Amino acid sequence: MELATTLTSHTVWNAVREVGINPNYWYPVAWANELKPGEIMPIVIWQQAIAIYRDEESNLHALEDACPHKGVALHKGEVQGPNLVCPYHGWALNGDGKLVDIPYLPPNQKLPCTQARSYPIQEKYNIIWIFPGNPSLAENCYPPDVPEFTNPDWLMVPIPGHFQAHFSICNENTMDVFHGFLHKELQGWFDPVLISLRQGEGEVCADYQVSYRGLLTKFLGLSEQGNQVTTKTVSIQYRYPHYHSSLEGPRTSLPPWLELS
Ligand code: FES
Structure with a gap:
């Protein structure tokens, strides 16, 4: 629909300054070539701290930047294979945030049922995109075409x-x-x-x-x-x-x- 191009005064809706982002969109968070295999990068998107990492096979993952054990920042940990390992006690989380190893427990001991939140993540146009909202909506939403x-x-x-x-x-x-x-x-x-x-x-x-x-x-x-x-x-x-x-x-x-x- 064509709108008038005459510039007129209008009401400024300052309430827009008080709303947060709609999380159910893909947001660019980093340049993809700045995250090499085995590296972790902390990002914050609308007050959500997220650790993004590229595993040793170059796949991208995004986990809430807080270990489910004691809340330590996961971006200070290290990448081992496909997993992100917390720097404090060495708990290993896979790309879905699921706990897969506690290094000091005997083999075959059942692991606690806990996990970190994971986020949909993808790479496009040399940009890393995160979907911070409801993950089930990510598949039907796309980064903008460039x-x-x-x-x-x-x-x-x-x-x-x-x-x-x-x-x-x-x-x-x-x-x-x-x-x-x-x-x-x-x-x-x-x-x-x-x-x-x-x-x-x-x-x-x-x-x-x-x-x-x-x-x-x-x-x-x-x-x-x-x-x-x-x-x-x-x-x-x-x-x-x-x-x-x-x-x-x-x-x-x-x-x-x-x-x-
Ligand atoms: S706080 Fe992360 S393993 Fe303990």
């Missing part, structure tokens, strides 16, 4: 960041093309005009016409010297809980003065 990732015409530039803010503020910041003033020294984008606004089921899409000048135009290959004004369309899509934006016609390789080593 077809550009495997398209050689697109350049992948990972930009890690840590934002000390409610997620709604982060989303608003990335969707807000009117804050070019903040970056005027570096990026030089200005005069944004909302040219199209559409609402679909569970998503909102907007196209802006934005003018560029300065270092960003040089970086994107829009201008040789960075001193010309170039006007392009920026398309933004927000499909809860993921945000996607693309700029019309940027370069497909890094400029020679910014080659990555």
Whole structure:
């Protein structure tokens, strides 16, 4: 459905700052190539501490970061075969969080019936995704499509960041093309005009016409010297809980003065 592009005042719903995430979605939590076989990484997603690890056969697992014995952080333990071993007494949990070994008990002794919570986890687009909600819903839910990732015409530039803010503020910041003033020294984008606004089921899409000048135009290959004004369309899509934006016609390789080593 097309919406009006006239900017008008509207009520700010501050209550959105008080709600948590909907856990029944796939969330990106780490770069996949930064977790090697045998390594463990602690992550926190909406106040849930999770230990993710890659077993020795490269399979990914995610367990609540608290040992079911005495609550010690599992990410401080070690990977042994397919299992995560707690650093305190050496209890071994498999990728489902099930207790499979207590090293100081005699062989064949029955193990206590306890386990850590496990989370659905997968790897896609060099990103590790976690489903922190009801595991039975994970199969029918998917990470967002990023077809550009495997398209050689697109350049992948990972930009890690840590934002000390409610997620709604982060989303608003990335969707807000009117804050070019903040970056005027570096990026030089200005005069944004909302040219199209559409609402679909569970998503909102907007196209802006934005003018560029300065270092960003040089970086994107829009201008040789960075001193010309170039006007392009920026398309933004927000499909809860993921945000996607693309700029019309940027370069497909890094400029020679910014080659990555
Ligand atoms: S606290 Fe983890 S094995 Fe004891």
